[in-house]
Every structure is written in structure tokens, then in C-alpha cells.
Amino acid sequence: MALPPLPDEAIVLGSLAPDWRSAVAVAGAALTASGAARPGYSDEMIRMIDEHGPYVVIAPGLALAHARPDDQVISDGLAVVTLASPVSFGHPHNDPVRVIVGLAVESVGGHLDLIADIANVFNDQSRIGALADATRADDVRAIMGVGAGSGSGSSASAGGSASGSSAGGSASGSSAGGSASGSSSEGGS
């Protein structure tokens, strides 16, 4: 499993972001909170979409937001954001979007295993809906097949040593009850 872990800081459930820009910014903030990216990474991700259009909406309901590997990236990282109300990116087929997967990679060369694992997760077409409906961070980790990483307070230094901590992918009770971060509103519309 080459996917980086998903600490609670990298998961935001039921975000109230009202449009695609704020939704991508929430994903960027989650990557920053988990130590994968610097604060400027959000703007880089938004700029990619401004420049090239809504191509990041690569499947119905799902946006894979990312920017270039540059000095805004600290380490390979993932963030998952679900939206209380779906937003439109202006994609002709795959709107509206309920799930944003934020991605930061350190280098162009070293990321293919990670991308292959993202494909492994989402080639099962039920996963996007399952993520959108998730109410707990542990559910998200179980759907993505990753662990929470080394403890809770993994601050900005994270080092990138994805040691075998999360091999099982079962996301069993490692983090305690209060993990449904940011799920301020549930049940949509």
C-alpha cells in the first residue's frame, strides 16, 4: 500500500464550502494541517483549475485536486473532504462534486505507486458514494484502505517515513471516539 496515511487532520466531513474554490481550499487546509503542504498549496491547486478548467473532476462526484510538486509540498500526502452540499466545478459530465481528494506529491517520479493505489480504491465505483456518506474519519480510512499514521498530533515535520504502521488497512479503533472531525452538519441540503 503506497497511499500515505490519513490522520484526522486530513479528513473533513460535511464541509459547508459553498463553491468549488472554497472546497479546494478546505482540501488544501487539510493538507497543511496534516503536515503535507504549506499554506500556499491551496492557491496552487486553485490556479491549476483556473488555468486548465474542471478536468480535476475525473469521475462523477469526485474531484482529484492537486498542484505541481514544488516548494509548497512538504511530503506526500492525501486529504479527503466531503461536502454537505454538492458543488459545481463546471464539468460537463461529472458534476456535482461531493468528494474532494486533495493530493500532494514530492516528486513527479516517485508517485506512481500512490496513483496506482488511488486507482485501486476508486475503480470500485461504489467508493465515491461511500465516502460522501461517511460520518466518521475511521469510515473514510476504511474505505480508502489506509491508517491514521503515527499518532494524532503529527505536526509539520512528518519526515515522510511511511513505515509499515498501516499495513492492514482495517482502520480498527486506533483513534478514539471523537474523530468525526468537522462534521458540523449532516444530512445535506
Add this chain to the structure above:
Amino acid sequence: MKIVTICGVGIGSSGILKVNAERVLAKLDIEADVVAADLASVQSVADDAQVILTSAEFVDAIGPTFADVIVIVNHFDLTELTEKLERALG
């Protein structure tokens, strides 16, 4: 045979397309070199490619090419990818 997947950075959506195209091609028993690239390098990377896989947003920017440009809507739908690749290569 060479197939190039294109997106803005050459990482995210083009990476997904590369990985899934390789899976489909293996299943179809077609041998091909699949390369993910960003839009800026398309002219150099794709000048000897038979097929370019990309999103609708990049078709105009790719510009004139001898390759078959195929637009993929759902990057995780191996059925869509299989049908479109079979049509282009068959």
C-alpha cells in the same frame, strides 16, 4: 505502440489514466508503452504516439497531432476505457 496520457501537471488525472490504460491493455493482450505527461510537453512526448488519452479540457490545447485523441469522462470506468481503446486500436 505508444500511448500518451495528458493532464495539466502530468501527475493526477494523467497518472490515473496511465495506470488504468495499462490494466485495460493487459487484459486486451495489447502491448503498448503508456506515458503520462503534462500539457506543456505534449508535442515532444506525443510526436510518435498512436493514441492520446486525456480530458475534454485539454483537446484544443494539445493542438495538431497525428495521434488519435480520445477523451475519457470517467477515469475510473474501465468499461469506458476498454470500449474507447478498442475502437481506436481495432
